[in-house]
Structures are given as C-alpha cells and as structure tokens.
Amino acid sequence: MPESRIQVGVIGRAHGVRGLVKVTSHTADPSDLTAYGPLSDAEGRFYALRWKGDGIAEISRLVDGQEARVTDRTVAEKLTNTRLFIDRSALPPADDEEFYVTDLMGLRAVGADGRDLGVVEVVHDYGAGASLEIPQATGAPLIVPFTKACVPNVDIEGGKVVVVPPDEIVAAEKNVA
Numbered sequence: 001m002p003e004s005r006i007q008v009g010v011i012g013r014a015h016g017v018r019g020l021v022k023v024t025s026h027t028a029d030p031s032d033l034t035a036y037g038p039l040s041d042a043e044g045r046f047y048a049l050r051w052k053g054d055g056i057a058e059i060s061r062l063v064d065g066q067e068a069r070v071t072d073r074t075v076a077e078k079l080t081n082t083r084l085f086i087d088r089s090a091l092p093p094a095d096d097e098e099f100y101v102t103d104l105m106g107l108r109a110v111g112a113d114g115r116d117l118g119v120v121e122v123v124h125d126y127g128a129g130a131s132l133e134i135p136q137a138t139g140a141p142l143i144v145p146f147t148k149a150c151v152p153n154v155d156i157e158g159g160k161v162v163v164v165p166p167d168e169i170v171a172a173e174k175n176v177a
Helices: 030-036 073-078 167-176
Strands: 005-015 020-025 046-053 056-063 066-069 083-087 108-111 116-119 122-125 130-134 142-145 153-155 160-163
Touching: 005 030, 005 073, 020 030, 030 046, 116 130, 130 160
Parallel strands: 108 160
Antiparallel strands: 005 020, 005 083, 020 056, 046 056, 056 066, 108 116, 122 130, 130 142, 153 160
C-alpha cells in the first residue's frame, strides 16, 4: 500500500438485510469521512459512502466511475473489517500541537536525558485520551499517555518524540527490577 494513503475508517458488520453496514470513522467528526471523496481499500478498490444514520452507511463499489450499490446482507457481510483509506494530500495540514496518528507511529522515543526508549509502534485511543506504545527489548511495552506532561516534545521532521514516563510507570519498573 502506498505510504501516501492514510486509514480513515473501517467497515464493520452488516446492518439489516438491505446491504447497509456499520462504519467506524477515524476522522475528528465522523460525518467528515464522506467529505474526502471516494475511499479505497488495501487492494485499491474504490467505494462511496452515504450516511443513513449514526454510524450506519450505504456503501457502493465504484467500478469504471459507476456506483454499484451493495443491496443485500450477504455482500455487506463480505466487507466486514475492510479498512478505508484516502490519499494523504486530501487531508488539511494539522494545526499546531495537533498530529495525525500515522505521523506519530515510527518516531524514535527518547527520554528527557536523551536515552533511547525505542520506537512508537502503536497509538491507542479508547476514548479517554491517546497513549503511545513503545515496545521494549525485554518485558512489557512502555505505554505512556499522549499528554504534554509525558510527551513534551514531538518533532515529526526530526523523527522523534521526547517521553517522560509518569511516576507510576517509573515506580512500577523499579519494583519489577
């Protein structure tokens, strides 16, 4: 998959018997998912969505510029877990102190003292705030809240983040060692 594509949503389970699907949007405002134009999947097929309710969409496959609407549950079920992408150029630039998740993954994490902590592998966000997961050579990964206190410096161009683990994490590491 080209690096210029960014995942903005995923098709969930079928909803009803007429081809509607649940869709999870990764955009700040879920309804914006349809504002970027056609969406593509990992194989390069294109889709159009029309919202029918909160998180419920009608989906059409775009073939030679024509829409082929999904109209039955069996076809909709085959789309479950289809990741939806747009080209990076369709996104507006991030505001100051805002970052796209995809830009954080792969950044080198260093401590305030310059010590190498690893590479940000995953950005979790379960609704109460984002956290960065940094695998460690041994033991459990380092997971830190993505807050100004714990990640005081993000340097996308320089390819790194400064990480200051909270006292609770530092204390837990000392108890394990």
